[in-house]
Amino acid sequence: MIDHRRLGRELDLFVSDPLAGAGLPIWLPAGAAARHAVEEYVRELERRSGHQHVYSPPLGKRELFELSGHLGYFADDMFPPMRVSADDEFVLRPALCPHHALVFRARGRSYRELPLRIAELGGMYRSERSGVLGGLSRVRAISLNDAHTFCAPEQVGEEVAEILGLIRAAHAALGVRPAGFRLSLRGPGEKYVGDDAQWARAEELLRDALAGVAYVEAPGEAAFYGPKIDIQIVDAAGRESTLSTIQLDFDKPERFDLSYTASDGSRRRPVMVHRSLVGSMERLFAYLIEVHEGAFPTWYAPVQLVLLPVDDGQADAAADLARRAVDAGLRVEVDAAGSLGARIRDAARRRVPYLGVLGPREAAAGTLALRPRNSHPLPPMPAAEALAQITHQAQLPLPLPFPLPSPSPPPSPPPPA
Numbered sequence: 001m002i003d004h005r006r007l008g009r010e011l012d013l014f015v016s017d018p019l020a021g022a023g024l025p026i027w028l029p030a031g032a033a034a035r036h037a038v039e040e041y042v043r044e045l046e047r048r049s050g051h052q053h054v055y056s057p058p059l060g061k062r063e064l065f066e067l068s069g070h071l072g073y074f075a076d077d078m079f080p081p082m083r084v085s086a087d088d089e090f091v092l093r094p095a096l097c098p099h100h101a102l103v104f105r106a107r108g109r110s111y112r113e114l115p116l117r118i119a120e121l122g123g124m125y126r127s128e129r130s131g132v133l134g135g136l137s138r139v140r141a142i143s144l145n146d147a148h149t150f151c152a153p154e155q156v157g158e159e160v161a162e163i164l165g166l167i168r169a170a171h172a173a174l175g176v177r178p179a180g181f182r183l184s185l186r187g188p189g190e191k192y193v194g195d196d197a198q199w200a201r202a203e204e205l206l207r208d209a210l211a212g213v214a215y216v217e218a219p220g221e222a223a224f225y226g227p228k229i230d231i232q233i234v235d236a237a238g239r240e241s242t243l244s245t246i247q248l249d250f251d252k253p254e255r256f257d258l259s260y261t262a263s264d265g266s267r268r269r270p271v272m273v274h275r276s277l278v279g280s281m282e283r284l285f286a287y288l289i290e291v292h293e294g295a296f297p298t299w300y301a302p303v304q305l306v307l308l309p310v311d312d313g314q315a316d317a318a319a320d321l322a323r324r325a326v327d328a329g330l331r332v333e334v335d336a337a338g339s340l341g342a343r344i345r346d347a348a349r350r351r352v353p354y355l356g357v358l359g360p361r362e363a364a365a366g367t368l369a370l371r372p373r374n375s376h377p378l379p380p381m382p383a384a385e386a387l388a389q390i391t392h393q394a395q396l397p398l399p400l401p402f403p404l405p406s407p408s409p410p411p412s413p414p415p416p417a
């Protein structure tokens, strides 16, 4: 059966070492190269859709997470606070929202800045029981593709619709096939903040955003601060989990006393929309490794081209071509050890998208015989043309396939008559 843990080992993507700890995998160079390309794509997608990126630390003072409600409502999923002195305790954060609320609060805000989209690919920690941990799909140290939009209440509908569009674009680019949409609602019990009116309003906004989309309702799956749209995936073993999410939060803006100056000069409370386009890098890759069976699309393949000189006579030509490929932005290797047949089989085992065979004739003529991963070997072509062909396939899948959203401040009141 396809299992990302087995493929991760075979393809040298990541390693789980008991000495490092369960649920704390280490990304090896091949896995890191693929992840780097995906991060670059996501960051660029976000930049083009009006997000501003920040960096914030994965550790913060206890008081920050008391204020955010995490210690009151989410402590079971967190590592215990660390006491460093009599009056100082630190917490490994279980979410990025508290820091992003501080970004909003860092200075006065005007309605003209809204929606303000703050994005970060940031580290966070969840205290998962060791029994549920496995490979990359369930981990304790999480690198989350996260963003928080601070907007006026009347902007929420449009913002959620735009986020759904971005999620669709990212899924199409990466090869994610969602198993379904879920509207996650409150369930019985006391583990939720906020009043009924807030919850009803947030739920109605999300239902409107889902008009025309098939979805199921999941009582008890909401965040402690609000309902959410979850986009589910199913792994090769049939286990369902959430990859992408959009969450409405009226509570944190209250707790952090966030406000902006409206066009009439009054102070207003923004709404906070939490969203992740592709979830954590760990869960995303657990899924991508399985769905592609390790054969990633060229643009995020760890190695995109392996050059195979037929014998020592082409060593210089291969090194020269590898240099040109690196300069063109490609991830390339030269494999010169062993029989040509064994090297071709090894590159195929590693799911490398392009092999380039260099015999005496190719070296003399400045050509290359390409073998694409999923089709027949091509006749030799000028090396520059071969590199251009691969470079084209290696481009990040941008620009966006939909019109760019433009920040639209809420309409100003009509001028006085």
Ligand SMILES: [Zn+2]
Residues within 6 Å of the ligand: 095, 096, 097, 148, 274, 275
């Ligand atoms: Zn959040």
